[in-house]
Amino acid sequence: MASITFSPGNLHALSVRLGILGGTGAFQYGPFNCGVQRRWKKPVDSARTRLEGRTRDHRLDKLMVQLRNLRHALAVRELISQQRNGYASVQLLSKWRHEVGLNIEIGAFLKKYPHIFQIYMHPVKRNHCCKITQKMADLIAEEDAVIRENEADTVQRLKKLLMLSMNGTLNMHALWLVRRELGLPDDYRSSILPKHGHDLYLESPDTLSLVARDDELAVAKIEEWRKKEYTEKWLAESETKYAFPINFPTGYKIEKGFREKLKNWQRLPYTKPYEKNALHPIHNVERLEKRIVGILHELLSLTVEKMIPLERLSHFRRAFNMEVNLQELLLKYPGIFYISTKGSAQTVILRERYSKGCLIEPNPVYDVRRKMLDLILSGCRNVGEPESAAWLTEEYDEGSCHELQNNMCQ
Structure with a gap:
């Protein structure tokens, strides 16, 4: 019986053959498919691939990340403002973390922005609570005041939007979704539209129409x-x-x-x-x-x-x-x-x-929102002494307020 000697070349050829035979699919090379050519697949050209391969603007991307943090802070502020006493416990806010869209713990998020949120120990309930700082409250009130003062510009923007449309009408739900982008107050349906009936009118509860075109x-x-x-x-x-x-x-x-x-x-x-x-x-x-x-x-x-x-x-x-x-x-x-x-x-x-x-070219509403963004960018820098809890003095006595200040969380 003839003996078989395995040289390095033979071992390599044997390993290649075993790899072909051990494949999960059909034979790649053989007497039945040796003449079959492998087709070259054309790269997929879609909006998704072009979006992933586009040239990125890192400064604008960085700005969008900062604005996302500001939106989250405003959403948490909205939840706190809905409470009866103007503050909410950290435990309660943690239950609403996913509704706001946060992917981190609510406590860590609140501590990142001490210029916006103030965490303290409640003098009676003995739990950690959170309220909005006076800086942020003033900026929110300033934004609302600026929007009210520039009502004429807001109405002009609405008229131009209606003139852009095909038949001079827009869906009220679409306007509600972009109210912040357009600088509209949340109650624009009751505060702006009734006062400008000669320019705008509600054709139906869901449709806003233009009275006359302004060339x-x-x-x-x-x-x-x-x-x-x-x-x-x-x-x-x-x-x-x-x-x-x-x-x-x-x-x-x-x-x-x-x-x-x-x-x-x-x-x-x-x-x-x-x-x-x-x-x-x-x-x-x-x-x-x-x-x-x-x-x-x-x-x-x-x-x-x-x-x-x-x-x-x-x-x-x-x-x-x-x-x-x-x-x-x-x-x-x-x-x-x-x-x-x-x-x-x-x-x-x-x-x-x-x-x-x-x-x-900034505008008054943008200037106020930029001040809010500056509080986000400040982070934990320039944090002075905690704000006093004088807002609770009417509800609790001086001893409780003194204990409150001593137990504040930095």
Whole structure:
């Protein structure tokens, strides 16, 4: 019987064959499939893959993380304000942690922001409680006062939104979802609408309608920028008549031929946001997309912070005749819009209005909200002596208040 010698080459060939035979699927190579070619799979090109592979703006992403913490703080403050005495126990707040959207313990979250929350030992119940600091309470009252003072601007924004829609109507639920973005008070339905019945009226409990169109307001924000570019930079009218400001994020790779395509797109005519195209319907896909870009640009320009969550933006698709995939459209124009996935939601930001994470042209409501954000950014820095508990002196005697101050939690 002939003996078999296993050299290193034979052992390698034997291991390859055993690996083929021991596979879970069919034979990769054999007499029946040796002529079959392996097909190359084309990479999937979808809105999700483009969103993951986009050039990120780290400053805007960082801002969205900070705003998320502010939203959580305001949500906790709302829960505390619903209590009868203006404070809530930490144990009770921990039960509502998931409703607020926190992924950390409520105690750790409260201690991170001592400029907003004050934790103390209750003098009678002997448990840890939390209330809002005077700094934060003053800023919340200031924001409400500023919104009331700028009621005329708020009504103007509502009228322009209604003029953007196809038939001059908007759904009240969609407006309720973006009330903070538009600078509306929570009670705008009872405080603003009845006083401006000559401009706005409730066609039904769920529909807000425009009484009459105001042509003086039918000027988009982008038109002001174009006029400034045309007069100050002495550019040709063909280059500025239909152009948009382009501001790519740092590190954006410009492919060959991209500049020429962008230049042609900037010169492409389109129906402007406040113009009606019922008599001249658009059949060109690029012109239709450019019209939707103009509507989205104007909608973001009407917001207080020039940003809006993508999910809430989709509620205006039918009213503004934007029957397209908004996420795919926004990703096609990274020099105009930026979608941030930070902050537990996808948020659309108007790039031209921000510089180094701050709004270039602030407004009174934004200024107050920026002060609130500064309290978040301060963290535990510059924390002085705990605020006195004089707010309980009317309910408890001096001895109890003195004991309260001695047992405060830092």
